[in-house]
Amino acid sequence: MKWMHVTYRIAASAEIVAARAEALAREQSVECPAAAVTDPRVREAVMGRVLGIEADGPSHFRARIALALETVGDDAGQLLNMWFGNVSLQPDVCLVDVAWPDGLPALPGPRFGVAGVRERLGVARGAMACTALKPVGSSVAALAALAGMAARAGFHLIKDDHGLADPVSAPFAARVPAIQAAVDAANRETGGRCVYAPNLSGGPRAVQRQLAVCRDAGVGAVMLCPLVLGVSQVAELVREEIAVPVLAHPALGGNLRIDPAVLFGTLFRLIGADMVIFPNHGGRFSYDAATCRRIAAALAAPLGGHRPALPVPAGGMTTGRVGEMCASYGEDVLLLVGGALLAADSPAQAMGDFVRAVRGQEAAHG
Amino acid sequence: MKWMHVTYRIAASAEIVAARAEALAREQSVECPAAAVTDPRVREAVMGRVLGIEADGPSHFRARIALALETVGDDAGQLLNMWFGNVSLQPDVCLVDVAWPDGLPALPGPRFGVAGVRERLGVARGAMACTALKPVGSSVAALAALAGMAARAGFHLIKDDHGLADPVSAPFAARVPAIQAAVDAANRETGGRCVYAPNLSGGPRAVQRQLAVCRDAGVGAVMLCPLVLGVSQVAELVREEIAVPVLAHPALGGNLRIDPAVLFGTLFRLIGADMVIFPNHGGRFSYDAATCRRIAAALAAPLGGHRPALPVPAGGMTTGRVGEMCASYGEDVLLLVGGALLAADSPAQAMGDFVRAVRGQEAAHG
Structure with missing residues (x-):
């Protein structure tokens, strides 16, 4: 038993x-x-x-x-x-x-984990920087231009907003190759290895079609909302379909009355998330600093031999808070900044400042 | 716009x-x-x-x-x-x-609705009775025997417990044909049209395998938990795969901070549920009578031309409360009773009493 x-x-x-x-x-x-x-x-x-x-x-x-x-x-x-x-x-x-005194259910866990994600992103150590493509409603050209700007600014990962599903303004099949091409072009210019993570959504057949688009475009990661897609579907996709790192988004998870360290830490990791977004303290969401650290700790804690996953705190992230964030989470962290940069007079300048602040942490402590 | x-x-x-x-x-x-x-x-x-x-x-x-x-x-x-x-x-x-001032998203809605379910169950009017096969851990033979007993007692619908997924004690592929055979045998004896709804679960490939088992066994309905499987998957299954009425279970839905009439009423109906289980008032769950009536009302309210779905209140259901329930919900209701009957000295007797109480409501008012 x-x-x-x-x-x-x-x-x-x-x-x-x-x-x-x-x-x-x-x-x-x-x-x-x-x-x-x-x-x-x-x-x-x-x-x-x-x-x-x-x-x-x-x-x-x-x-x-x-x-x-x-x-x-x-x-x-x-x-x-x-x-x-x-x-x-x-x-x-x-x-x-x-x-788990008697072992765990057979679930895939992260196939890349922190080390595998670092290898993909070409960052041996230090905190990393992520941003989001928004707003929903923008054209493919506008989103691709924003992605190119972010990649040139030095972001390690660029993700779709989770509200970007398959809208008429930027259908998945048109958006993903265009954004990937913009990121590829920026990488060629900078010598960087910025990775783009499109947002998978919809029923299983829609997701299959989207994964084919991702493979054809040479996409290096995917994002998904496990509580919207269903955690069983995500585990199955990780086991049988997805060959790149998986970024999990916490949509719908805020009030299941399941401790966020168990839900976003343990469960999201068990189903195969290599990187897990969660609401950062001090932002427009509700967790305190201790809860955020518990989520990050659960992503790295021993768990039946599974690889650790990378915490991706998001919300209320600003250039001025980068030092505080790195002190709170340590170097294995991907800091996600979104709308704050886009509201700046010069988004390109604001992006560059944020990335330099993140990369400077490593220099400061390394 | x-x-x-x-x-x-x-x-x-x-x-x-x-x-x-x-x-x-x-x-x-x-x-x-x-x-x-x-x-x-x-x-x-x-x-x-x-x-x-x-x-x-x-x-x-x-x-x-x-x-x-x-x-x-x-x-x-x-x-x-x-x-x-x-x-x-x-x-x-x-x-x-x-x-919805400007119309609804194109979602399938109920393909059978109240009238289609009544036709399948052979009940032109009056309240209907449903019970659940439990406990998880039981053998296929025990669950099939229980299903036969319930069908002979006159239940209109028999469903798997939502905790019955694909356990080693009663694997889906072995359980479903055995239970369907037991229900078929009882129907031949009684002349009834009792329908069995197995519980679909797991990732999309697992669900596909389960649906093939259902088709082979001649199953007349299926149950699923939309918030576990993912609502997109359910809508896609309803559009493209499932040819029988769908019974939706509210698992995980209790605390999304979405009004239950919107979640279980509107959303579950939009994705194609023909029958919707929800926590009944006066039972071990938390809704009051007004909330339950609002859920039932949302299942029947005008909604972009979609068919009405059947409310299936569950929890705290006893033979003694049948009259109160029918007064509360009206005749378009499927009353779900579970463990209370199994704890009786004679479950067969208790089942018969419950079904007679439900069928008697129609006679009393008809």
């Missing part, structure tokens, strides 16, 4: 917490009253069990619950389902931690 | 709400400061705009925001993304309503 240990934080009084935790263990396994589980094997090997409960602040408890790995199989969607499928509908519960 | 009108509820003071709403309109469209949007077409036709703000209780406001349909295309994942992708990471905001 193999189990994973999932810790939930429950809002409950001391009088009811034991019963609440038992109900939770059944909800996320057999989904019925214990009295309805008549098969001894199911009671023994499949029904969730409460391992321990401890107080965690006023009117809250942490319950550690063992859930059977056999209910998960090797599917990421089912893993998410067993962690939090029905519980998502019960607002008194958050998922705060997962431990 | 075509727009959808999305209403967000924002926690904010009167001093800042106008700026907060403007920022939200940009976040869910161009994702950058207005100053960075230099293309006049993008400013005019793509950048989100605030249509109105009104107070909604202490320290809360409702902001109606126009978002351009051209950023969505005809993809359900991108629709979800533009509604709530980044905003999900900002806890001061909930999505509470969507209106």
